[in-house]
Amino acid sequence: MADSDGEFVADDMSDDDIMDHTVTDGDPNAARPKGSKPAKRKRDRNGGSKAWEQSRRTWETDLPEESDGMLNLAGYEAERRRRLLRDTTPLQRGIIRHLVLVLDMSFAMAEKDLLPTRYRLALSYAAAFVREYFEQNPISQLAIVGMRDGVALRVSDMGGNPAEHLERLREYEGQDPSGNPSLQNALEMCRGALFHAPSHGTREVLIIYGALLSSDPGDIHDTINNLVAERIRVSVVGLSAQVAICAELCSRTNVGDDSQYNVAMDETHFKELFLALTTPPVNRTKEQSTASLLMMGFPSRTLAPGGTSSYCACHSQPCREGYLCTRCGVKVCRLPSECPACGLTLILSTHLARSYHHLFPLRNWVEVPWAEAARSTACFSCQSPFPEPPKANKEKGKDEAAPAKAPAKGVSESGRYKCQVCDHHFCIDCDVFAHMVIHNCPGCQSQSQQAAAAAAPLTDGVEANGNGHTTNGGMMAIDG
């Protein structure tokens, strides 16, 4: 290699060669291929670019400029819309989760293809995962296991306190990855950790796998059979390339669904795949969804009388405020927890409310064409002004230009997005915020149910819009 500069092109290269070596970046409209589909990869090999060539670094995402010098943000908006457009069928999900996060800490994690290193990046995303997991699933449990030096390493035990997991993860930040990973040892440890998980909860394993090998003491197919028998679901996020045993592992433990094995292309994609697992999994078979009725206590927060402090039963520490078990009256200092005296599950009702949006998702909003755009001048929720509809006298010029710059899929040409239930118009920022964070439609919530029904008499789905109370019963479907 005479020159490591990316722009160096040897004179004797043919045009085809140049095309092969150019990293494709600019076209944001092209759908990103899923790294998981082997068939697709084979197709890509014949023509077009490789999957890893389509990965985009932050410095490669150049925003195209339009003729008048304005940045064309359509691709950027399309990317944001793509993230939040999802299936809004209210599927039955495993809300009470038991998940083991398995982190690869083997030699393969010292690679620097993900910056700063795979190991450092995986640990920092794992911390983000822990926080997000407990925010999305407050009544769930998590454990963390590492794979290094051919053995499985217990990082943190099954528990519901995010601070504990984060503290244990921080201890591993200073250490270096070493040795071979062992998939079988890690899976056997997960099997042990999930053995006591109650039947109404899910049993899940998420593996972050950087290596392309696994040094196992025995036959891993036996372990997979055991996992299937104990209805443990395994998801794998690969960091280097697709491995056959991981694909088999995921598809066998997920009732033939192979979408649980993905290979990350770059940092952003890795984070996206990693954090996608914070959403509760869909129940597919009857065996996965053993429903049961759980007795729970909803204690109120009380102060010890007269400004005194008393000991809590869970940590034996003096504290002034706490929650009294509704059955036996024992004092615990933080929720959710199990009463140390009588074993009753004690939670806040807000913890239950946190999970309702998974069960009753907010419907996607639709794009608004210019023809309908005239009736709104500003976003309903944040009051930021919309672009004005094009004038009639400019119509001719626009018609010629229109096919040239047809907006990307999912992007509204008028910058407006409409809720189909309440017919209000919103901007892209509020669209993202409403669907990703707040899970409420600002328009539907701002008018009473009668008014909403009067405004949109055609839609019978007024009730089902992200509001669990008024949903028409029995509409959660079991997929497949």
Added chain:
Amino acid sequence: MDAVDVSEHYEVTAADNSPSLLSIVLDTNPRAWAALDSSLSLAQAISNILVFVNAHLAFSNANQVAVIAAHVNRAVWLYPALQHPSSTTVKDNSGDVQMHDASAETSLPPPSANKYPQFAQIESSVFSSIQTLMAETTVQDLDQLTTQLSGALTLALCRINKAAQALSSSDTTLSNAAPVNATAPPPVKGRIVVVSVSDSDPSQYIPTMNAVFAAAHNQVAIDTISLAGDSTFLQQACFNTNGIFLKAANPRGLLTYLMFGLIPDTEARASLITPTHDTVDFRTACFCHGKVVDTGYVCSVCLSIFCTPPDNAECLTCGTVLALGNYGAKPAVLPRKKKKKKKIANGSGREETGSATGTPRP
């Protein structure tokens, strides 16, 4: 005496203070205000709130304010008011905006020399919006007893989110678009002050809680001053978002409550002793009878809460057949042992073999 030396105070370098966005949600339930009229009328309350708003704006030039009304049947912006299509700026052919005099375009009174123009602008906007709101209220609207609180909170949060995005460039990059709870402080210190006069509506529980979690996620505090009524949801909202909940025993002193209890923003609160939540009611209403319970039964599929195990072990919300476990089971009655007739030892049953146990049977 060194302990009281205040010279350290002057060594504190001026930190880069981020702007603070105060959103006020005013509960404008006409029935509740009519009941409260003897001690505090709505007009008095609004003028008190405007003083509070002016005090907030006077802290810093960068501070912003939004006022939202939670009415019986809808939630409406009071300030900034929704602009009507007729009053939008008109562009000429070259794309320039036609300039108008401010007073010619809107029907504002001429600015008074004695008042800071921004204060006057907010005042006139709030007064005119609330007059239109009250004029549009029909008799049928008054049938509802509660207010559209969840909508007002959602609007306020959208506004704070937009303001935060406008001020931070890093948050809008694609790599950060995923909802990750950032530990860094937000670019805007957003908070919501709810002036509540009516009860919480149980049917708004889920949307209200969604808004509360979004507020906690974006580090927005929800403060409440409750003048009347039983606002359980707001109490939980304040607790979850580290906000202040004040129950005004004497509504006439609204301005005092606001100025002494709720003026510090989320950053200043760290160094102040704020009013504490002594007891928070976290009991919940069951889905079957609406009874308030402290111990309930929860469906593991849809998380519905029941006060007693449902009939036929079938969840009333999602229809799933539930494994009841041991709850609600009848105590098992032991069947009384029937006395076995003793065989006569020396009878002709079998021959005496000499061993104590009989021959094992197949």
